[in-house]
Amino acid sequence: xxxxxxxLPNAVxxxxxxxxxxxxxxxxxxxxxxxxxxxxDGARSFxxxxxxxxIARNILTDRLxxxxxxxxxxxxxxxxxxxxxxxxxxxxxxxxxVLLTLRQWGERHAFAPGEPHSTLVDQHGARVPELKPTxxxxxxxxxxxxxxxxxxxxxxx
Amino acid sequence: xxxxxxxLPNAVxxxxxxxxxxxxxxxxxxxxxxxxxxxxDGARSFxxxxxxxxIARNILTDRLxxxxxxxxxxxxxxxxxxxxxxxxxxxxxxxxxVLLTLRQWGERHAFAPGEPHSTLVDQHGARVPELKPTxxxxxxxxxxxxxxxxxxxxxxx
DNA sequence: GCATGATGGTCTCAATTCGCAACTCATCGG
DNA sequence: CCGATGAGTTGCGAATTGAGACCATCATGC
Numbered sequence: 001x002x003x004x005x006x007x008l009p010n011a012v013x014x015x016x017x018x019x020x021x022x023x024x025x026x027x028x029x030x031x032x033x034x035x036x037x038x039x040x041d042g043a044r045s046f047x048x049x050x051x052x053x054x055i056a057r058n059i060l061t062d063r064l065x066x067x068x069x070x071x072x073x074x075x076x077x078x079x080x081x082x083x084x085x086x087x088x089x090x091x092x093x094x095x096x097x098v099l100l101t102l103r104q105w106g107e108r109h110a111f112a113p114g115e116p117h118s119t120l121v122d123q124h125g126a127r128v129p130e131l132k133p134t135x136x137x138x139x140x141x142x143x144x145x146x147x148x149x150x151x152x153x154x155x156x157x
Numbered sequence: 158x159x160x161x162x163x164x165l166p167n168a169v170x171x172x173x174x175x176x177x178x179x180x181x182x183x184x185x186x187x188x189x190x191x192x193x194x195x196x197x198d199g200a201r202s203f204x205x206x207x208x209x210x211x212i213a214r215n216i217l218t219d220r221l222x223x224x225x226x227x228x229x230x231x232x233x234x235x236x237x238x239x240x241x242x243x244x245x246x247x248x249x250x251x252x253x254x255v256l257l258t259l260r261q262w263g264e265r266h267a268f269a270p271g272e273p274h275s276t277l278v279d280q281h282g283a284r285v286p287e288l289k290p291t292x293x294x295x296x297x298x299x300x301x302x303x304x305x306x307x308x309x310x311x312x313x314x
Numbered sequence: 315g316c317a318t319g320a321t322g323g324t325c326t327c328a329a330t331t332c333g334c335a336a337c338t339c340a341t342c343g344g
Numbered sequence: 345c346c347g348a349t350g351a352g353t354t355g356c357g358a359a360t361t362g363a364g365a366c367c368a369t370c371a372t373g374c
């Protein structure tokens with residue numbers, strides 16, 4: 001049973017103050033995000049996830065349970081009276097930008113030039129354009145144009 | 158030595174056609190993206206990475222080597238004649254949107270309401286706004302408004 | 315009312331990976 | 345030359361992973 005109002009782990013965070021680290025604690029392993037990817041692409045059943053990802057069954061059991069515990073997936077007892085289904089929660093669907101940026105980085109940096117790969121398209125069949133970070137003023141942001149404002153520790157008084 | 162023109166592994170991909178899976182093969186473990194995060198935040202030396210992440214030293218050795226092999230980090234023999242430094246390559250800096258979306262998801266979904274966390278700000282100290290996927294027409298995109306066009310098979314002619 | 319087959323797991327066990335601590339090796343400062 | 349610091353490497357026990365066999369439940373056929 002979770003102790004907080006959210007479905008977050010009581011367990012220790014790798015780095016409690018950093019949202020990046022927390023997110024990675026929840027989905028930062030080899031498989032979780034691939035499960036989420038397939039859920040977004042329509043997978044619902046245990047066997048469907050297994051078939052698409054090729055993940056070992058015991059690990060899939062574990063990941064589905066963890067993702068469910070963390071409020072990223074939820075279990076439905078299927079409309080047609082059939083077996084259990086796993087569907088994304090709002091938090092799960094909110095991982096879409098993460099998967100999109102991972103995909104876009106991969107398209108550019110994990111394929112040799114000209115090597116074919118799958119592509120994301122919107123309803124009209126148009127390619128989804130690249131996500132580009134911008135500052136509050138709309139100016140494109142780069143990795144070294146930002147910095148982290150820490151708010152974790154006790155005030156420096 | 159890599160066989161392709163890029164610094165990509167000869168090894169087998171989890172899912173060779175999917176850019177998401179390839180990216181996760183390269184940086185989809187507990188630590189790699191935290192190393193990249195700290196590199197973006199100014200970390201350069203082995204001990205600095207170790208101190209910030211708390212990662213075990215042998216694992217850090219391994220991750221730094223892998224990230225370097227994959228062309229995400231590169232080694233410089235420090236301008237001041239000092240020890241070796243690890244700096245991000247262009248591909249490494251291109252992971253910024255990934256870290257940003259991870260962070261933004263975490264801020265919203267991995268913290269209890271009102272719980273304090275660090276924040277990203279741009280040069281002017283303004284909070285970096287949320288990244289929102291849009292279609293080619295600029296219309297906001299949701300996880301279920303897209304689909305994957307497969308292009309894994311042999312080229313059609 | 316029992317065999318058959320699909321679905322959704324669990325169990326076992328080997329292999330890999332991780333984390334800690336101790337050790338090495340080079341360099342720097344004095 | 346001596347100790348301190350940086351950058352790892354090595355050894356080893358613990359945790360995680362993966363492959364595959366095994367098990368329970370439900371629907372169907374008969």
